Amino acid sequence: MEYVIVGVLGLALGLLLLLWQRGRWLAENARLTQQVAGLSAQLEQETHQAEAKQALLREAEQHLADAFNALSAQALARNNQAFLDLARQNLAVFQEAARGDLAARQQAVESLVKPLAEELAKLAGQTQSLEKARAESHGQLSEQLKGLLSAQQDLRGETGRLVNALRRPEVRGRWGEVQLKRVVEMAGMLDRCDFYEQEVAADGKRPDMLVRLPGGKTLVLDSKAPVAAFLEAAEALDDGARGRALERFAQHVRTHIQQLSQKAYWEQFEDAPEFVVMFLPGESFFSAALQQDPALIEYASERKVILATPTTLLALLKAVYYGWRQESLADNARQVSELGAQLYERLAKLGEHWASVGKNLGQAVKAYNEATGSLESRVMVSARKFEELHVAPEGKKLPELNPVEQAPRALQLVEGQGSDTRFPSLS
Structure with a gap:
């Protein structure tokens, strides 16, 4: 226009x-x-x-x-x-x-x-x-x-045609689920498979989506917002009819909040926060309802229902995604701690073997020096007399036998070595 x-x-x-x-x-x-x-x-x-x-x-x-x-x-x-x-x-x-x-x-x-x-x-x-x-x-x-x-x-x-299609409850429900899934995809939760659509509770009640939170928690979301009156307001030809349709829309939203509060999804799922998220598939729906009923947010909060638009739900799911990332980092840190403890234990065992090798080398050096001293004092002294008697072949002299002065360096092992050695936990 x-x-x-x-x-x-x-x-x-x-x-x-x-x-x-x-x-x-x-x-x-x-x-x-x-x-x-x-x-x-x-x-x-x-x-x-x-x-x-x-x-x-x-x-x-x-x-x-x-x-x-x-x-x-x-x-x-x-x-x-x-x-x-x-x-x-x-x-x-x-x-x-x-x-x-x-x-x-x-x-x-x-x-x-x-x-x-x-x-x-x-x-x-x-x-x-x-x-x-x-x-x-x-x-x-x-x-x-x-x-x-x-x-x-x-x-x-x-x-x-879109309005006529959305008048059918099953089409409206499916449209709300599609909008909800798009928000989940933008938040990065789809690839991680941290949400579940159309899961049935123990008593037959069925929320539209469950989001798994870190720590085994579960967040319940509902996308069956009553938007028929809002669509009627969009088709209204005069301001009076449009205003009456918007009033009915706000009343339908209030009624749906009351119904969600009575369903008490948080009692049907273990470790679920004591509230349910009511998803409105567009910012215009939320603003229209709030304009007709300014106390709608307080009314929903008192009944443990949180109103969410695509923007606010995206922020909420981004926070959940961040929590999962922190959980993943914590798991990785625990694995690193366990691997470090195993590596430390193996290094300690290797140190023991290495110290044993050094000890054996020290004993070998000691035995060599004792044998050298005995050979020099008892055998080589008598053998050198052949040189004085000119009996030894020319150009051939007995070598000097010197003891080994250097000993193997001792390996300093950390106290507490052995099978019980562990790294401190990083969690």
Whole structure:
């Protein structure tokens, strides 16, 4: 509808601009036409004056002829031809002067009228171009308006079909569940499979969704919000009918809150918080109900029902998702602690074996040093006497037997080593 209003305003503004420009052109045309008419009248007046002068000349010629006729026939006969010739000469000169003046005036008038005629021709061409452009713009605007009207009719038809479909309770319930599932997907809870749809309680009551909370808790959600009256308000043709439908919608929401409170889902599921979340599938539903019944939030809270829109439910599920992440991190920390304890125990056992190896190496060094001392003091002393007696082969000397001075480094084991050694818990 807004596009139609904008299109109509644009058409009206274009028509006003065209009418204003056309008025200017008509005023300019009238001014130029009036100026041409004035110049034409002036030309006609001067033409009449020239004709009057010619008439006067003809009348003067007639008077001269009559005067000459009054003279004696003899004198007239002698001088008639001479006077007539002179008169003709004078008349020719006068007529020539009159013709030159008339031609000059006509040329001056034409020099004034010609630019006006050219401007009028240009104005006529511009008027035709503007009229053509206006017709094309009007045609395009008409096509756009037709397109907008067609789109609006299609949208109205789709809206009507949607409203008719949502009048069916099972369709409304399924639509609410779909909206609920979309919010869960956006919160990241779908991939973790932390929610359950259409689960039946022990007494046959069925909530729309259960969200598993960290620590084995369960959060109950209901999406069967009564929206039929709200849809009737959307189809209402006047404010009175719309207001009455919205009042019924708020009353239906209050009644549904009372029914959820009586069902007491938190008593049907173990470790469930003592409240149930009532999901409204759109922000407009919540605002309309709250506008008609400002105390609706307090009423629901007193009955252990929390009203949630897609926005608030998304925030709630994001918090639950964060709790699950913290739970997962805690589980990982416990596993790391257990693995650390196992690794520590194995390192302690390896340390014991390593200390045993060092101890054995120390005993071997001690035995080697004792054997070396005995060999040096008892055997090698007697053997070196062969060198003094020059009995030993040349170039062959008995080596010096030195004891091993370095002992294996003792391994410092942590107190409490053994099978009972554990890392402190990280949980």
